[in-house]
Amino acid sequence: MQKTTLALTAALLFVLAYSATAMHHEEGAATQPATQAATQPATQPAAQPDAHGHAAMMASINDAVAVMVPTQGNLAHGTVRFQQTDNGVAVTADITGLDPGSTHAIHVHQYGDVTGSDGKSAGGHYNPQGHDHGLPEQGARHAGDLGNLTADEAGNAHYEITAENISIAGLNNPVIGRGVIIHAKVDDGGQPTGNAGARIAMGVIGIAKGE
Ligand SMILES: [Cu+2]
Numbered sequence: 001m002q003k004t005t006l007a008l009t010a011a012l013l014f015v016l017a018y019s020a021t022a023m024h025h026e027e028g029a030a031t032q033p034a035t036q037a038a039t040q041p042a043t044q045p046a047a048q049p050d051a052h053g054h055a056a057m058m059a060s061i062n063d064a065v066a067v068m069v070p071t072q073g074n075l076a077h078g079t080v081r082f083q084q085t086d087n088g089v090a091v092t093a094d095i096t097g098l099d100p101g102s103t104h105a106i107h108v109h110q111y112g113d114v115t116g117s118d119g120k121s122a123g124g125h126y127n128p129q130g131h132d133h134g135l136p137e138q139g140a141r142h143a144g145d146l147g148n149l150t151a152d153e154a155g156n157a158h159y160e161i162t163a164e165n166i167s168i169a170g171l172n173n174p175v176i177g178r179g180v181i182i183h184a185k186v187d188d189g190g191q192p193t194g195n196a197g198a199r200i201a202m203g204v205i206g207i208a209k210g211e
Pocket of ligand 1: 105106107108109125181183196
């Protein structure tokens with residue numbers, strides 16, 4: 001009995017030492033086989049991730065990005081980045097191709113579907129909680145209500161907001177896989193969707209490489 005324990009301990013130490021050595025000399029991927037051998041019998045295929053593993057994987061997604069492309073007849077384009085923080089999601093939009101000094105609604109819409117050339121395939125505002133529409137300063141609002149961005153004299157807009165009512169891939173109104181829309185007009189906070197007019201740029205929120 002004790003011999004077996006000693007042998008197992010020795011084997012484990014060997015594997016750990018090997019992993020540490022491999023880590024020093026090679027990229028992270030090289031340590032994978034050694035780690036698996038230590039935790040799983042070689043004869044069994046790797047188990048499918050269970051619900052817990054899946055949840056952990058989703059919760060580990062901290063960075064997302066939407067590449068914004070113009071809808072038909074428009075020029076607006078750029079990126080909208082999403083970074084998970086302790087109190088919501090930090091959203092950073094950099095959009096160019098706007099009219100100088102113009103202000104535009106920016107929303108997360110229900111679908112990450114940008115197949116329609118007018119952006120309407122993205123559906124309505126992302127609103128899992130069934131709130132009324134609102135501007136960020138109003139508190140309770142659609143999860144997708146990110147407010148407005150304003151272009152400078154060169155037609156470039158840089159906009160930052162921390163949205164406390166969403167998460168990237170967590171339990172709090174996850175936005176991963178949804179759409180982002182920039183509208184032609186200002187979101188005035190009016191019902192049902194802020195009177196923001198046509199959709200001039202669209203994108204899909206995808207998992208980003210992060211830092
Ligand atoms: Cu919208």
